[in-house]
Amino acid sequence: MTKMQFYGHNSMDFEAPEDLLPGRLFVLEGTDGVGRSTQISLLRPWLESSGFAVVDTGLRRSPLVGKGIDEAKRGHTLGPLTMDLFYATDFSDRLENIIIPALRAGFIVLTDRYIYSLIARATVRGANRDWIEGVYSLALIPDAIFYLKVDIQTLVRRIVPRGFDYWESGMDLRLGDDLYDSFVEYQKQLLKQFEQMKDTFHYQTIDASRSIPQVFAELQKRIEPLLPLE
Amino acid sequence: MGFQFAPIQFPGRLFVVEGVDGSGKSTQIALLRQWLVNEGYTVFFSEWNSSPLVKETTSRGKKKHLLTPTTFSLIHATDFADRTEKWIIPPLKAGAIVLADRYVFTAFARDAARGVNSEWVHNLYNFAVQPTVAFYFRTPLDVSLSRILGGRAELKYYEAGMDLGLSADPKESFKLFQKRIMEEYESMIEPFHLTVMDSLAPIQDQQRLMRELVEPHLSGLYRNAPTRFISGRSGSPRGRSKERSL
Numbered sequence: 259m260t261k262m263q264f265y266g267h268n269s270m271d272f273e274a275p276e277d278l279l280p281g282r283l284f285v286l287e288g289t290d291g292v293g294r295s296t297q298i299s300l301l302r303p304w305l306e307s308s309g310f311a312v313v314d315t316g317l318r319r320s321p322l323v324g325k326g327i328d329e330a331k332r333g334h335t336l337g338p339l340t341m342d343l344f345y346a347t348d349f350s351d352r353l354e355n356i357i358i359p360a361l362r363a364g365f366i367v368l369t370d371r372y373i374y375s376l377i378a379r380a381t382v383r384g385a386n387r388d389w390i391e392g393v394y395s396l397a398l399i400p401d402a403i404f405y406l407k408v409d410i411q412t413l414v415r416r417i418v419p420r421g422f423d424y425w426e427s428g429m430d431l432r433l434g435d436d437l438y439d440s441f442v443e444y445q446k447q448l449l450k451q452f453e454q455m456k457d458t459f460h461y462q463t464i465d466a467s468r469s470i471p472q473v474f475a476e477l478q479k480r481i482e483p484l485l486p487l488e
Numbered sequence: 489m490g491f492q493f494a495p496i497q498f499p500g501r502l503f504v505v506e507g508v509d510g511s512g513k514s515t516q517i518a519l520l521r522q523w524l525v526n527e528g529y530t531v532f533f534s535e536w537n538s539s540p541l542v543k544e545t546t547s548r549g550k551k552k553h554l555l556t557p558t559t560f561s562l563i564h565a566t567d568f569a570d571r572t573e574k575w576i577i578p579p580l581k582a583g584a585i586v587l588a589d590r591y592v593f594t595a596f597a598r599d600a601a602r603g604v605n606s607e608w609v610h611n612l613y614n615f616a617v618q619p620t621v622a623f624y625f626r627t628p629l630d631v632s633l634s635r636i637l638g639g640r641a642e643l644k645y646y647e648a649g650m651d652l653g654l655s656a657d658p659k660e661s662f663k664l665f666q667k668r669i670m671e672e673y674e675s676m677i678e679p680f681h682l683t684v685m686d687s688l689a690p691i692q693d694q695q696r697l698m699r700e701l702v703e704p705h706l707s708g709l710y711r712n713a714p715t716r717f718i719s720g721r722s723g724s725p726r727g728r729s730k731e732r733s734l
Binding site: 266321322323325326329330335336337338339340342343344346347350351354355388389392393395396 | 539541542544545548549554555556558559562563565566569570572573574608611612614615
């Protein structure tokens, strides 16, 4: 069971924090292009065929804020603080209205990124670490966090076919002259942040430079013992 | 209390007005603005909940009742962040006067009234710039209630605090919610050094006092030649004295 435990405040005033939720919360984390969504698209049918109901969620999918963030990102006028808080609103909306209700109803929740990417991004953009961690102290502690890790060279090879994106390349930070230079520098800084957070948040590192089936097999192996018994 | 404003200093000045709806704070800040502009100062006016980037999301959330106390708090913080980054800090850096109709205290009061953890909210807003002077327009509860309930056909859902389930009757809910908000404002006066204004006093008296309190903070600011009116009284609290004219 997912223990009703938050990183900091139970700001949302949920019932007794020691409540146990019958579902499970699994997080897939990692930088852009590490294959998180591919793995979720494999995990979901696997879990469902074993009889578990699954909800998957990810950044900007909040009915409240998702559209607003997309629109704000289209023009390049989104300041770093505003972006951090827009994403925090998106996160909280999904936490309160999707993730927690699903866990209560006994669903397995797979989330493509959680607070760690958001903390990493905010920190790279100059936010104070205590501040952003304080904002996300309302997050529920997941049952397991899998950090899909690849080196920067592998990452670049994977991104090339789909093209470099303005925000994924951190172009707002002007870290390089073009999308490629900026992407490499930005992703390097994110990787560094993920490394630094490893001990604070206790995530399990998965070597994601291997093939898709290999990574999937490892995730299955790690998730299986954590599933509810039939 | 545990709240810290951002540890930054700017050459400009920031004056804010706070208080519940119907306290007359918007009237007062509009008069203050007019005076400052006439006196030749560069003034930028910023209103609560006015960021174009965030506006649609907020109104969608309010219209469809999608907001929880946490997301209500966060979406307003997002709006405030956009205004701080774009419209409050740059004019302050430029040495201008920024006037804000509502500031972080509105968020603190409302969020606390909605039961959101104060420590969390204080952390959320710690990027805010410290105001030069923060005016709080104190209004007795029954006056503010009759001003708002008398002038408006219908109360909005969040405005009435209907999301809290205090009462099924919007008017009753509004009264209970406003009472909580006022208590929060009262508790902030001392720790935040809010300047209390009596919103029952005549408008001109309130404005005269406000100008008196603002004036000492204007020295050293860039100033154009003041606009002179042929007739009518000067807006300066002491009248336009010779030593102050440029």
